[in-house]
Amino acid sequence: MKTKQGFHAFGKEIRRNWVLFLMLLPAIVYFIIFSYVTMPGAYVAFVNYNPNKGIFGSDFVGFKNFEFLIKNGDLLRITKNTLLYNVVFLVLSHTIQIALAIMLSEITRKRFKKVSQSVILLPHFISYVVVGVFAYNFFNFDNGFINSILVNFGGERFSFYSTPWVWKFIIVFFYIWKTTGYGMIVYMATITGISSEIYEASYIDGASRFQRIKLITLPLMKPTFILLMLFGLGGILRGSFDLFYNLIGTNSILYHSTDVIDTYVYRSLVGSFNFSSSAAVGLYQSVFGLILVLGINWIVRKIEPDSALF
Amino acid sequence: MKKKQSEQSNSNIKMGKSNRTLMLICYLCIAVFAILCLFPFALMITSSFMTEREIVAEGYKLFPKNWSLSAYRYLLDNPTKLLSSYRVTITITVVGTAIGLFIMSMAGYVLNRKDFKYRNFFSFFIYFTTLFSGGLVPTYILYVRYLNLKDNIWALILPGLVSAWSIFLMRNFMKSIPDELYESATMDGAGPFKIYIRVFMPLALPSLATIGLFLALGYWNEWYNASLYIDTATKYPLQYFLQKMVNQTSIDSLTSLGHVIDAASVPTQSVKMATAVLATGPIILLYPFVQRFFVSGLTVGSVKG
Numbered sequence: 001m002k003t004k005q006g007f008h009a010f011g012k013e014i015r016r017n018w019v020l021f022l023m024l025l026p027a028i029v030y031f032i033i034f035s036y037v038t039m040p041g042a043y044v045a046f047v048n049y050n051p052n053k054g055i056f057g058s059d060f061v062g063f064k065n066f067e068f069l070i071k072n073g074d075l076l077r078i079t080k081n082t083l084l085y086n087v088v089f090l091v092l093s094h095t096i097q098i099a100l101a102i103m104l105s106e107i108t109r110k111r112f113k114k115v116s117q118s119v120i121l122l123p124h125f126i127s128y129v130v131v132g133v134f135a136y137n138f139f140n141f142d143n144g145f146i147n148s149i150l151v152n153f154g155g156e157r158f159s160f161y162s163t164p165w166v167w168k169f170i171i172v173f174f175y176i177w178k179t180t181g182y183g184m185i186v187y188m189a190t191i192t193g194i195s196s197e198i199y200e201a202s203y204i205d206g207a208s209r210f211q212r213i214k215l216i217t218l219p220l221m222k223p224t225f226i227l228l229m230l231f232g233l234g235g236i237l238r239g240s241f242d243l244f245y246n247l248i249g250t251n252s253i254l255y256h257s258t259d260v261i262d263t264y265v266y267r268s269l270v271g272s273f274n275f276s277s278s279a280a281v282g283l284y285q286s287v288f289g290l291i292l293v294l295g296i297n298w299i300v301r302k303i304e305p306d307s308a309l310f
Numbered sequence: 311m312k313k314k315q316s317e318q319s320n321s322n323i324k325m326g327k328s329n330r331t332l333m334l335i336c337y338l339c340i341a342v343f344a345i346l347c348l349f350p351f352a353l354m355i356t357s358s359f360m361t362e363r364e365i366v367a368e369g370y371k372l373f374p375k376n377w378s379l380s381a382y383r384y385l386l387d388n389p390t391k392l393l394s395s396y397r398v399t400i401t402i403t404v405v406g407t408a409i410g411l412f413i414m415s416m417a418g419y420v421l422n423r424k425d426f427k428y429r430n431f432f433s434f435f436i437y438f439t440t441l442f443s444g445g446l447v448p449t450y451i452l453y454v455r456y457l458n459l460k461d462n463i464w465a466l467i468l469p470g471l472v473s474a475w476s477i478f479l480m481r482n483f484m485k486s487i488p489d490e491l492y493e494s495a496t497m498d499g500a501g502p503f504k505i506y507i508r509v510f511m512p513l514a515l516p517s518l519a520t521i522g523l524f525l526a527l528g529y530w531n532e533w534y535n536a537s538l539y540i541d542t543a544t545k546y547p548l549q550y551f552l553q554k555m556v557n558q559t560s561i562d563s564l565t566s567l568g569h570v571i572d573a574a575s576v577p578t579q580s581v582k583m584a585t586a587v588l589a590t591g592p593i594i595l596l597y598p599f600v601q602r603f604f605v606s607g608l609t610v611g612s613v614k615g
Contacts, residue, residue: 013427019502020420024432027417030472034449035439041448055451100343103336112337118601119344122351125593125601127531129549133556133586134350137357137370143579145353148369177347185605209329242534249557265446270538275447282445290442310437 045283049275065280074264075281079237082260086236089175094229096180098221101187102213117188121181131174132246139170164257167248171258175243183228190224191217227300227307234296237261237289261285351594358382358583365579381580385588392585394544395551398463402547403529406467410525411518413472418480419510423502424489433481436474453539465539466547470528476521479607483517484510520607523600530593548589555585 014021045065047058069075100120107113123131138145139160147157160166194217202212241262248258250271261281268278293309301308357370361378364371385392417436421429443449459465487510495505511518533549540546546554559578 010428017426017502020423020426023416023503023506024420026413027436027472027477028432030413031436031439031474034452034468035443038444038448038452039442041444041451044447044451045445049447051455054455055448100340103340106333106336107340112340116340116344118598119347120340121601121604122594122597123347125527125597126590127533127549129531129533129553129556130354130586130590132553133582134354136556137350137353137583143365143369145357145370145372148371151369177350180343181347209332246553269446269450275451279445279447282447286442286445293441310434 042279042283042286044275045279047276049279061276065276066284069277069280074277075284077256078259078261078264078281081257082237082262085171085260086232086239088172089240090229090232090236092172093176093179093183094225094232096176097183097187098218098225100180101184101191102217102221104184105188105191105217106209106213117181117185120184123178123180124182128178128242128246131178131243132249135170135174135247161251162253164254167254167258171243171247174247175240178243186228187221187224190221194220223304227304230296230300234293235289237285237292241266351590354583354586354590358580358587360580362577362580370579370583378580380577381584384577384581385584391543391546391551392588395546395548398466398545399530399532399548402463402466402532403526406471406529407522407525409467410471410476411522414477414480414521415511415514415518416506417472417477418484418514419506421477421481422484422487422510423492425492433478436477440474450538460539461541461545462539463545466532466535467529469535470525470532476524480514480517480521483520484514487513516603516606519603523603524607527593552585552589556582 041055044055044058046060046062047055048061048064049055050058066075104113104117136144139147141147141157141159141161144160146160150156150158160170198216198220199212202216207215239262240260244258244260244263245266248254248263250267262285265278265282265285268274268281297309353370353372356372356374357365358381359377359379360371360374361376361380364374364376420426421433423429453465453468454460459468491509492505495509500508531549532547533553536545536547536550537553540550
């Protein structure tokens with residue numbers, strides 16, 4: 001009865017405000033087609049997909065696709081890699097972003113400040129394909145920049161593209177390289193938001209710059225830091241596909257230490273057309289990702305209700 | 311005011327040795343990091359101007375002995391595929407940005423109007439899509455099987471067209487518009503769409519610039535959807551063309567159109583870098599003019615998503 005009334009009111013509202021509804025319609029249709037329609041499609045993770053029969057016509061196999069991935073160790077390996085990389089990314093990048101934001105805000109020369117801020121933000125604007133080109137430029141065996149230096153100084157060439165462990169560092173380096181400017185600006189906005197009266201008071205009290213940073217700036221940045229950290233943890237199962245794929249590509253020698261969930265999902269689909277395992281890993285990521293976000297949001301709501309996402 | 315100034319100069323005098331070392335460290339760290347950010351660009355550019363012989367013999371260098379335009383000359387002599395990638399990228403950037411901005415600004419406007427009763431419901435409807443998605447495989451099947459967009463340029467435009475995040479950014483940007491403005495415009499007899507064009511759009515120009523920039527950047531840097539859906543080389547966008555180019559040991563198949571070129575005469579290694587320069591060039595040239603929109607968008611967006 002109640003829903004019927006609800007629909008009635010909804011219909012009335014549409015008739016009255018039809019122009020507004022019409023203006024919202026394209027966005028809603030977009031999300032229905034490209035997000036909501038694909039959601040039930042996640043069912044493909046539970047079937048033995050046969051293109052001729054379609055998703056819902058293929059044979060149901062239950063959790064077999066997942067079992068297979070657990071048994072051959074793939075799921076554990078890529079989950080471990082994803083978590084480890086993301087934790088290192090989070091900790092290292094936020095530390096560097098905060099440090100640089102504080103340093104930059106201490107600097108009084110306007111020109112230096114402006115130019116260096118622009119330069120540090122620049123990497124954010126280029127594509128990860130170009131980052132892949134940079135890596136090639138630096139590390140390729142025959143004519144890479146590093147190898148040409150090594151040879152120049154009488155050393156041996158180093159085969160980066162067949163040495164898995166170095167890529168852990170290279171990946172982290174390029175992650176920091178590309179994302180620092182973005183995060184730094186977010187933190188600088190926080191610092192700018194600190195009331196200048198507090199700083200003036202500290203001048204009068206004769207606090208040194210170092211004391212000011214330690215006793216005023218850092219503590220006041222803490223809430224932003226905690227929030228960004230928490231939201232970062234919410235996305236800890238996803239991300240950085242562009243980075244990993246453009247640096248590693250289809251170089252299977254490096255997979256063991258560089259394969260993450262997103263690269264696995266992509267490669268299973270594009271490389272081997274293994275729809276079932278790709279979909280199974282994708283669903284695993286979506287479900288646990290959702291649980292993580294909900295959990296984190298619950299925590300954020302406890303400590304700072306205003307910043308909660310919903 | 312005067313008192314504050316004297317206080318300031320006082321503290322400057324008091325600024326002891328430790329403060330000066332601290333400042334020195336600040337300048338130094340930032341300078342080092344900034345140079346680190348620029349270095350790969352510099353190396354890429356100088357590498358693109360090297361002679362093939364020097365690269366093969368001694369590798370890529372920051373300061374080559376001989377400068378040469380041979381890579382660029384080669385690309386100019388075999389421009390067909392590079393030009394078609396440029397055309398694809400420019401098309402998707404212009405079309406995608408225009409359509410995306412139109413759809414998202416309308417949505418942002420409707421959700422911004424407090425007299426729109428169901429705005430919370432629709433906000434959540436849009437927001438939920440960021441929490442859960444069907445994943446890559448169902449999306450792929452949707453594009454290929456049901457929308458028939460395999461090898462179609464719309465498969466590059468549609469995926470990034472509308473984003474929940476941008477709609478909310480738009481709405482947050484416009485929170486400062488008072489309701490009375492809409493009300494008085496309605497009193498004057500303007501319909502919702504007219505208010506959107508005449509009142510909302512002019513006020514929203516800065517946020518349109520920011521979101522337009524996000525969109526355009528996404529389309530310019532697009533390679534992912536091309537790798538999923540595009541098969542024909544003439545439909546490759548620029549970044550995907552570049553990715554293929556770098557991963558190829560012999561690039562003549564990518565640049566020439568069937569006729570045989572003496573493979574040894576192709577300056578392969580420098581052409582790779584020159585292509586990267588040409589693919590990034592427009593962004594670097596526009597960067598000084600557009601970055602302030604980006605910074606303002608970041609600052610608003612970070613307050614609340």
